[in-house]
Amino acid sequence: xxxxGSQKVVIAALVDTCNQVLLLYGIHRSNRPADDRxxxxxxxxxxxxxxxxxxAGIWLGHVTxxxxxxxxxxxxxxxxxxxxxxxxxxxxxxxxxxxx
Numbered sequence: 001x002x003x004x005g006s007q008k009v010v011i012a013a014l015v016d017t018c019n020q021v022l023l024l025y026g027i028h029r030s031n032r033p034a035d036d037r038x039x040x041x042x043x044x045x046x047x048x049x050x051x052x053x054x055x056a057g058i059w060l061g062h063v064t065x066x067x068x069x070x071x072x073x074x075x076x077x078x079x080x081x082x083x084x085x086x087x088x089x090x091x092x093x094x095x096x097x098x099x100x
């Protein structure tokens with residue numbers, strides 16, 4: 001049986017993997033072409049999936065007790081999430097003509 005610290009690392013890695021899968025799914029859905037129901041396309045759907053990932057990370061971190069960082073580390077995590085969201089926006093924007 002793994003030690004408590006090792007179990008937290010494994011759970012954190014699984015949560016990170018699930019987050020990346022959700023982001024990839026969001027990128028896939030945002031690359032769909034425009035149709036009658038969505039004449040401007042689906043490019044902005046990536047924002048919804050980035051929100052889901054951010055919310056899930058915060059919820060899982062606090063509810064399961066995986067958050068062992070505070071102070072400056074929380075600020076760094078917030079900055080990293082903002083950079084990831086901005087990068088996801090730039091990935092979606094060129095294909096659909098959405099201004100960044």
